[in-house]
Amino acid sequence: MKNHERLANLALAVEWDDEQSALTMLFGLLALAECLTLAPLVVKVDPNLNVILTACLTVYVGCYRSVKPTPPSETMSNEHAMRFPLVGSAMLLSLFLLFKFLSKDLVNAVLTCYFFVLGIAALGATLLPEIKGFLPKPWNDNIITLRFPYFQSLEVEFTKSQIIAAIPGTFFCAWYAKQKHWLANNILGLAFSIQGIEMLSLGSFKTGAILLAGLFVYDIFWVFFTPVMVSVAKSFDAPIKLLFPTADSTRPFSMLGLGDIVIPGIFVALALRYDVSRGKDSQYFKSAFLGYTAGLVATIIVMNWFQAAQPALLYIVPGVIGFLAAHCIWNGEVKPLLAFDESKSKAEETDEDSNKKAD
DSSP, X not given: OOHHHHHHHHHHHHTOSSHHHHHHHHHHHHHHHHHHHHGGXXXXXXXXXXXXXXXXXXXXXXXXXXXXXXXXXXXXXXXXXXXXXXXHHHHHHHHHHHHHHSOHHHHHHHHHHHHXXXXXXXXXXXXXXHHGGXXXXXXXXXXXXXXXXXXXXXXXXXOHHHHHHHHHXXXXXXXHHHHOOHHHHHHHHHHHHHHHHHHEEOSBHHHHHHHHHHHHHHXXXXXXXXXXXXXXXXXXXXXXXXXXXXXXXXXXXXXXXXXXHHHHHHHHHHHHHHHHHTTOOSHHHHHHHHHHHHHHHHHHHHHHHHTSOOOTHHHXXXXXXXXXXXXXXXXXXXXXXXXXXXXXXHHHHHXXXXXXXXX
């Protein structure tokens, strides 16, 4: 499918007149998510409602930003999906041991430096689509290459627009590093989540099902059968989770891990791009997104009922996969959905373009 045809399908899917209005609407939704984050500073907001609205808006924005003329740059294979829970377990256990045997302040200081750089990149990339419209076209198109004198193989490419977009991110990350305020944590977390959903691709629904099934077991094991997950989440002073203030002095914040947004989010985004690739209305995206919302609501209900931390993927994974599966079975479109593969589609487009140039 040609690039302009993909963009036309995007306009059809979201029922917007042009790409610029789509960007404006997405930026507005992102601003709404930020307002929800800011709201507890001004008015009393129920943290449960805040969790649901913020997470769902973030997934929605990330999904639509993932629809581009070319698929997301990073595509996961079946082998990667099968290894992901094992790699995640190793990293989680390593962090647990680091916090147990080393100074927590030292570990968090190193992580703060890492997330300072990562945060600038994530915030800049999140703001860039809206900022580009106000800058000269050469600033958006002309690539600047920076080469390091003693490392000839190492080079960095960027545009002037990316530098401009990184400026507010730099000041913001400096504030986060100095104050570690929960608001700064949340805004960085939202930027990481949106970029994760936008840039990552599962490739196919089969790969997505493998990944979600593996992380379903991973989340249950580390939350219910060990103290590792909860301990790391409380000790890890970095924007890997969203914090929502509560009125309970014994539990000042409700937490939602970014993995509970990004991992299901990339599956929901795949459903949207599948709809767009067929040039049809976003029917499977709606069912997957509804499944995510239902799973998140179920998580909140069970968490409050038992007054204990819950593995969110325990409820979100069945919701997302179950709603999507029920919808495609009802429509009798199981085979085409399972046959969809973004990496093959991208390869076919490349071959088609090469043949046209040869002719």
